[in-house]
Amino acid sequence: MHLPTVIIIALAINLTVGVYLFLLYQRKPKDQCFKLWSYSCFFFVLGAALVALRPSSLPPFFTFFIADVLLLLAPVYVFAGLIRFSRFRYTRRRRQFALSCLLLVVAGFLISYQHPGLLSVLAAMAIGTLFCLCAWLLHKSIITEPVFTRSLQTVFLLHAAVMFTQTILVIINWQQLNMHGLPEASLYTLASHILLTTLTALLLPWLSFLKLERKLTLKSQRDGLTRLANREHFFNQVERYWQQHPLLPSALIMIDIDFFKEVNDTFGHGVGDRVIASVAKLLSKQLRCNDIIGRIGGEEYAALLIDIDQPTALSISHRLCEQVAKQLQLIDNLNVGLTISIGLVHVIPEQYDYVRAFKKADEALYTSKQAGRNTVTLGSLNE
Secondary structure, three states: OOHHHHHHHHHHHHHHHHHHHHHHHHHOOOOHHHHHHHHHHHHHHHHHHHHHOOOOOOOHHHHHHHHHHHHHHHHHHHHHHHHOOEOOOOOHHHHHHHHHHHHHHHHHHHHHOOOHHHHHHHHHHHHHHHHHHHHHHHHOEOOOOHHHHHHHHHHHHHHHHHHHHHHHHHHHOHHHOOOOOOOHHHHHHHHHHHHHHHHHHHHHHHHHHHHHHHHHHHHHHEOOOOOOEOHHHHHHHHHHHHHHOOOOOEEEEEEEEOOHHHHHHHHOHHHHHHHHHHHHHHHHHHOOOOOEEEEOOOOEEEEEEOOOOHHHHHHHHHHHHHHHHHHOOEEOOEEOOOOEEEEEEEEOOOOOOHHHHHHHHHHHHHHHHHOOOOOEEEOOOOO
């Protein structure tokens, strides 16, 4: 196919995708990524159009400096949109550092725009580096769908490889550069750059759809009041743990809020809901990040403490009772005087079925209730 025709079609697709992404943003203003990616498409189309006008009488300031700045902003906005899907903490200091780097690169463009070869090297290196950063950021994505993320990472890395290849060709053929600041041999790398940018623009919207799917999945697995795992998801996690780590010592604990019915009757169900949420928040903070905790009933919670010995599990359980009694005396300035009771069993998964272990932990919890509450009872699996 005629190369200029391919490039024109690719730019038209980029423009169409940009308009589509901006319309999505209008429908879903909270998804800022759509706006950022639409800007990326628009910047790329404008930059490529100015590059195409280099043989005309337009001043080089527009066809070289402005054009390459616009082409640079395209991956910058791709990167900015990807941040919203990653676990990367974009702190104020990092934001300032990124802005300083961008301004430094733009200053380099401004100094070198009357030297097309040098500008081409700077632009290709900057764009290639940005696409490497995009691939790295995608590696830290909250989206775990492997086929899609690996495909998009591959596109980013291919894009970076094309830009670095263009840099090498410019340096090797420094004496034979055309008015674009490129050797004739790099014509197809330029076309590859345009086509890969188009492919990136087509793939990016899927990230948002996968994020929505992930959000719906999490919603089906979480308790709406506490954001802990709901009963079904909690037991699914425990069952999976039992299968994957049969030899790792663990502790199962059952936790119940003492006299919760009296709290509801005295202060109302609104305060009761805040009590349940407050206890859940405190439990989550006190347990380790790799422990599993869920709300399995009205005022009842369960937790699986992973890779732990019996004395440590008992110590943690006692600490939970102490911290609830210490920190949750007041809810909404009301003296509710919360305490919890705990039943605990220590278990090697290979030796006992998790259903039996939970039954024994529940019996231990009942013993704690009978013993006067605000206490911990260690259950035995051998009884």
